[in-house]
Amino acid sequence: MYVVIVGAGDIGIPLIEIATSGGNEVVVIENDDERAERAASQFDCLVLNADATVKETLADAGLDRADAVISTTDQDATNIMVCLLSQEFDVPQIVSVVHNPKHMNIFRQIGVNTMQNPQRLIAEYLYRAVRxxxxxxxxxxxxxxxxxxxxxxxxxxxxxxxxxxxAEEGLLGDEMLIVAIERDDNERPITPRGNTRIERGDMVTAYSGTGITESVLDVFVS
Structure with missing residues (x-):
């Protein structure tokens, strides 16, 4: 697969490592001189030290034959411009990091697959791990x-x-669904049915239409 990665920062570098180690043909576009040099010295890929918001740069990166473009810069405006220009090259897969949640709708409107700011996701995950x-x-x-x-x-x-x-006792509302159960004495996950009994120590995978609220979580914890 031919992949163009825009940005060689905290998100871009591990992505470049994964993409190159997976045997893909990778081109990196990085505007910062030091980051571009670091990426070129670390990975077996072509690195363009240039501005990805310039259409000629994307042409030099071979977007006309790219299977995917992934924009990872720390500026949503830059990522949006890269995605819009990439669409002019008819790239099949265009993906971008979104740092400000308020901008998610903009990316959706232009038809771009998005990933919320990983740093924020990690912070939220750590907070939930404590709470x-x-x-x-x-x-x-x-x-x-x-x-x-x-x-x-x-x-x-x-x-x-x-x-x-x-469900009859009101513990599982209309917005709740148990989709899988892992149990120590079972080699495979249990596909739950109405007569499946929940045991202490079960690892339950559940869907909640209202999110993980306190009332939802209280069903499973003491």
Missing amino acids: RPSVVDYMHIGEEAEVFEVAVEEGAPIVGLTISEA
């Missing part, structure tokens, strides 16, 4: 909904109940 240690992992879906993994604690309201019983 809600029972939540092992989670993923946002849309504005509010989340899929999350939670360790069921002893004494939690749902322990000992089947999924149907939990």
Whole structure:
């Protein structure tokens, strides 16, 4: 795959490493002299020390034959311009980091796949690890909904109940869905049914249309 990566900073460098080690043909565009030199010395790829918001630079990078462009600079305005120019080259996959959540809609309107600022995601993950240690992992879906993994604690309201019983008692509302259960004595995850009983120590993967609120989490923790 022919991949053009814009930016060789904190996000770009590990991305370049992954892309090059995966056997892809990689071209990097970096405007900063020191960053460009560092990337050129570390990785087996072509590095252009140039401005990616100039169409001629993208042409020099071979966007007319690129399979994907990934913009990772620390400026949303730069990333937007790179994405717009990349569309003129009919690049099949255009992806960008978005630093300011308020700009997400702009990227969506121009038809660009986005990834929220990784530093913010890490900070949020660390905060949740302290505040809600029972939540092992989670993923946002849309504005509010989340899929999350939670360790069921002893004494939690749902322990000992089947999924149907939990729903009847109002523990699982219309916006809640248990999609998988991992249990120590099972080699494979359990596909939950109405008669599946929740046990202490289960690792439950659940969907919540309202996100991981306190009332949602209280179902699984004591």
